[in-house]
Every structure is written in C-alpha cells, then in structure tokens.
Amino acid sequence: MTTTRKPPTMPTPAHRRALLAALADPKGRIPTGTNGRVLDAIHAARWANEVTNCGRAAWGARLVGYDGPSFLAINSRGRKALLTEAGRTALRAAGPDRRLPVGTPWPTTKVLHRDGLAEFRDDHGTVHPTDGDDGVRGPLYAPYATDLGHRVVTGFPQAHRSL
Incomplete structure (x- = not known):
C-alpha cells in the first residue's frame, strides 16, 4: 500500500x-x-x-x-x-523609492527584514542592520524594500518580455 x-x-x-x-x-x-x-x-x-x-x-x-x-x-x-497578507500589502504599497508605508506593523517589517525582503536605511540612504530603536526613542531608520522584496511582488524581468 x-x-x-x-x-x-x-x-x-x-x-x-x-x-x-x-x-x-x-x-x-x-x-x-x-x-x-x-x-x-x-x-x-x-x-x-x-x-x-x-x-x-x-x-x-x-x-x-x-x-x-x-x-x-x-x-x-x-x-x-x-509572504503574509500584511507583507504583500506593505511591499506592494512601497513608494517609488521603495520605502515601506509609514505604519507598517513591526512584526511584518521584522519578518520582511529577516527574509532579506526589506532593509533599514537612514535619511542619507545608508543601510543599517536594525531600525535603531533602543526602546526609548523609537525607530531611527525607515524600512525599504530590497531588490528581492521588489522582485517577490513584481516577478522576474523575463516574465514581462513580449513574445
């Protein structure tokens, strides 16, 4: 059997x-x-x-x-x-500069960052390993979609070529 x-x-x-x-x-x-x-x-x-x-x-x-x-x-x-539904929503709503929307829930941002789909940047575009939150001041750096984060919602370039 x-x-x-x-x-x-x-x-x-x-x-x-x-x-x-x-x-x-x-x-x-x-x-x-x-x-x-x-x-x-x-x-x-x-x-x-x-x-x-x-x-x-x-x-x-x-x-x-x-x-x-x-x-x-x-x-x-x-x-x-x-992606979770929240992750998909956050990545699809990213701005032209790929910044995730203000108010994206921390657990969503954390999972996207863990998977390499988001990164934290300061006002000068420098990437940081965390959001800089020390528990007192709040986050110092904003989450942005990485190339992989962009690719997970848009697909691969070859998928868009004309036949």
Missing part, C-alpha cells in the same frame, strides 16, 4: 530557504543542492515549475523532442507563499 502525501499549504523553513534562494537567482532556479524531499514538496505545492534553460515549460519542450536539462523555477504561487 502506498501513501500519498498531501502538498504543503505553508512553506516550512526548509521550503522558505529554497524559495528565497530561487528568488535571488536571476532565472528563479531552486538551488541544485536542495534536498529531494524539499524539491518534491515545492513541486507538489506548485510553488515552482519545471523549465528548460531557455525558461520554457519543460513538459511542452519534451513534447517536441527536447531532451536537455531542466530545473525548477519559482513561480508566482511560490512568491506568494513567501
């Missing part, structure tokens, strides 16, 4: 690491050294698609005779799985 595992609905820390690493890759590739069980779960949850080196769907390429390499690449569903 075989048992089929249900696909995960929320990414585990291992899934998150793989998806965040894919987000940082120019082609959105899940790292090659990723554990097989993690890869299977990500694929089963449909957080990534199997694609060729050219970015085309591997299944379609195989139908016309392609037998080259393929890899899993994060898709919009995988990018969405990385």
Whole structure:
C-alpha cells in the first residue's frame, strides 16, 4: 500500500530557504543542492515549475523532442507563499523609492527584514542592520524594500518580455 502525501499549504523553513534562494537567482532556479524531499514538496505545492534553460515549460519542450536539462523555477504561487497578507500589502504599497508605508506593523517589517525582503536605511540612504530603536526613542531608520522584496511582488524581468 502506498501513501500519498498531501502538498504543503505553508512553506516550512526548509521550503522558505529554497524559495528565497530561487528568488535571488536571476532565472528563479531552486538551488541544485536542495534536498529531494524539499524539491518534491515545492513541486507538489506548485510553488515552482519545471523549465528548460531557455525558461520554457519543460513538459511542452519534451513534447517536441527536447531532451536537455531542466530545473525548477519559482513561480508566482511560490512568491506568494513567501509572504503574509500584511507583507504583500506593505511591499506592494512601497513608494517609488521603495520605502515601506509609514505604519507598517513591526512584526511584518521584522519578518520582511529577516527574509532579506526589506532593509533599514537612514535619511542619507545608508543601510543599517536594525531600525535603531533602543526602546526609548523609537525607530531611527525607515524600512525599504530590497531588490528581492521588489522582485517577490513584481516577478522576474523575463516574465514581462513580449513574445
């Protein structure tokens, strides 16, 4: 008797690491050294698609005779799985300079910062490791979306090219 595992609905820390690493890759590739069980779960949850080196769907390429390499690449569903609703709202509402909206809840900012999707900057644009809050004065630095934070809500540039 075989048992089929249900696909995960929320990414585990291992899934998150793989998806965040894919987000940082120019082609959105899940790292090659990723554990097989993690890869299977990500694929089963449909957080990534199997694609060729050219970015085309591997299944379609195989139908016309392609037998080259393929890899899993994060898709919009995988990018969405990385964010809470509050995180998605904050990143989508970032200004043209990528500053997160004033009033973004601290827990949201903290999670975005932990995942590398936000950073803290001063008025001169210098990046700081924390918001500078010492418990007395309040935050000294504002949260801004990083390139990854921008990419998680907008997607990859190649996804926007015309056919």
